[in-house]
Amino acid sequence: MSLPPLNALRVFECVARLGHLGAAAAELHVTPGAVSQQIKSLQLSLGVELFEKRGRRLALTEYGSILQRSARKAMESISRGVQEVAAEKSANLGKGVLTISMPQVHGVTWLATRLFKFMEESRSMTLNVVTASRFAAVDWRKADVAIVYGMPPWAGFWSHLLHGIRMTPVCSPQLLRGPHAVREMSDLAYHRLLHEDDGLQWRRYQAAAGIEYAGFSDVYFDDFGIVLQAARDGYGIALSDEIVSQRDLDEGRLVQPLALTVPAMHNYYCVCPESTRERAEVAYFIDWLLAEATLATDSSRRGQSWSMHQANDVT
Numbered sequence: 580m581s582l583p584p585l586n587a588l589r590v591f592e593c594v595a596r597l598g599h600l601g602a603a604a605a606e607l608h609v610t611p612g613a614v615s616q617q618i619k620s621l622q623l624s625l626g627v628e629l630f631e632k633r634g635r636r637l638a639l640t641e642y643g644s645i646l647q648r649s650a651r652k653a654m655e656s657i658s659r660g661v662q663e664v665a666a667e668k669s670a671n672l673g674k675g676v677l678t679i680s681m682p683q684v685h686g687v688t689w690l691a692t693r694l695f696k697f698m699e700e701s702r703s704m705t706l707n708v709v710t711a712s713r714f715a716a717v718d719w720r721k722a723d724v725a726i727v728y729g730m731p732p733w734a735g736f737w738s739h740l741l742h743g744i745r746m747t748p749v750c751s752p753q754l755l756r757g758p759h760a761v762r763e764m765s766d767l768a769y770h771r772l773l774h775e776d777d778g779l780q781w782r783r784y785q786a787a788a789g790i791e792y793a794g795f796s797d798v799y800f801d802d803f804g805i806v807l808q809a810a811r812d813g814y815g816i817a818l819s820d821e822i823v824s825q826r827d828l829d830e831g832r833l834v835q836p837l838a839l840t841v842p843a844m845h846n847y848y849c850v851c852p853e854s855t856r857e858r859a860e861v862a863y864f865i866d867w868l869l870a871e872a873t874l875a876t877d878s879s880r881r882g883q884s885w886s887m888h889q890a891n892d893v894t
Contacts, residue, residue, distance in 0.1 A: 583624050590617040591629065592650040595643060598636040608874075675860035678707040680717045680725035684804040685847065686710060688823050690726065693871050697864070704860065712803075714850065723861055724851045724868075731848060737856045739865070741872045742847040744820035745840040746784060749833040751813040761816065761836040768793035771815030773806045775799070780818055780844055787841045807833075822847070 593603040594614060604611040622629050629643035639647055681690050686708070694706060711717045714733055717725045731738040750770075754761050759769035764785070772781050774796055782792050796815070800806050807824070810817035811832050819833075820843060827833040849868055855861050 581624075583621050587617045587621040587624075588650050589654065590614055591621055591646065592654050594618060594630070594637060595639055595647040595650070598638070600637070675703065676705045676707070677723045677860050677864055678709060678721050679864075680709050680711050680722040680727075682712040682726060682728050682847075683710040683802070684807065684823055685726060685728070687804065688826055696871075697867055700867075701863070704864075717850075719852065723855060723858075724849065724864055727848050727850045729845050729848065731850075733850065735853055736850050737853050738848045738850045739869065740846060741849045741869070742820070742822045744822055744843045744846055746780060746818050746820055746843050747835055747840040748784075748816045748837050749807075749819045749824050749828070749835055750810055750816040752831065752834050753813045754816065755834060755836055764788045764790050764837065764839075765793065767816065772796045773800070773809050773815040773817040775801065775803045775806050783844070784818055784839075784841050788839055 590603065590607065593606055594600060597603050597606065600611045600614050600618075604614045607614065618629065625642070625646075627642040628640050629646060630637040631640055632638075679694070691708075694708070698704065698706065707721075709718065709721060711722075711725065712728055714725075714727045714729050717727065719725075726741060727738075748761070748767070750761060754770065759766060761767070761770065767785070772778075774781065777799070778792075778796070785792055800809075803819075803823070806817045807819065807827070809815055810819075811827065816836075821828075821840075824833055828835065849865055849872075851861055851865065856865075
C-alpha cells in the first residue's frame with residue numbers, strides 16, 4: 580500500500596485530536612469542507628472508515644485509533660525537527676543587530692507584541708525599534724527593515740505587501756444606542772467622522788455606498804492613534820482597517836456598525852534597501868514577519884463575522 584499524502588495525514592491527526600471538523604478547520608486555517616474532503620480521500624485510499632459519528636463529535640474507529648497513534652508521533656517528530664531547524668538557523672546567524680522602523684499605531688496594535696515572540700525564537704538577535712509612518716519619514720541611515728503605510732514602487736528598495744487592508748467604520752458600542760444609533764449608512768449624518776487625512780478616504784467610502792458625503796468634522800489628526808482613541812471614547816466614528824483595530828474589536832472597545840468594507844487607498848508594506856535584502860539577518864526577519872502577517876490575516880477574516888455579530892447584538 581502506497582503512503583497517503585502527508586497533508587491528508589496532518590488533517591486526520593488534527594480531526595482525531597479535536598474530534599470535530601469545524602475545530603480542525605479553524606486550527607488549519609481552511610474550510611470544514613476542505614477538511615471533510617481530505618478525510619474522505621484518506622479513508623478511500625486506505626479502504627477503511629477512520630471515524631464514526633457520536634452526537635456532534637467524531638469518534639475514532641478501531642482503524643482510526645491505530646492510525647492516530649502513529650500519526651501523532653509522526654507530527655510531533657516533524658514539529659520537533661522544524662523547531663530544531665529554526666533554532667539552528669537562528670544560531671548560525673550569529674549575534675545580529677537589526678533596526679526596525681514601523682508606524683506608531685501599527686506597532687502598538689499589531690507588531691510590537693509579536694516582536695517579543697520573535698526575540699524569544701531568535702535569542703541571538705538584538706532589535707532596535709524606531710517609528711515612522713510613511714516611507715519619506717524613514718531614516719534609512721538607521722533602519723534595516725521598515726513597515727510602511729503607502730504605495731510602491733520606491734526606487735532602490737525591495738518591498739512586499741504585508742497587509743492588504745480594507746476600511747470600515749468603527750466606533751464605541753455606545754453609538755449603537757439612542758435616537759441616532761448607527762444602524763445604516765444614513766445614520767452617519769448624525770455623527771462626527773474622525774479623519775487622519777483631508778476626508779478623502781471617508782468620501783471614497785460613502786461614494787462606494789452610493790450616498791452623498793454625510794457626517795461632520797471640524798478637526799483632523801495626523802496621528803491615527805488619536806483618531807482611534809477618540810472613537811473608543813465615543814467622540815465620533817473612525818474609518819479603520821481590520822489589522823489595526825482587531826484587538827479593540829476583539830475586546831469590545833470598538834464595534835463595526837456597518838457591513839460595507841472598501842479597499843484602502845494605501846496598504847502596509849515590508850520594505851528594505853535592495854542592497855541589504857539578502858543579508859542573513861534581514862532575510863530571516865522578513866521571512867518571519869511575512870509568516871506572522873499571513874497568520875494574522877487568516878485570524879482577522881475569521882473574526883470579522885464575529886465582530887458584526889456583536890454589533891447586531893447591541894442594536
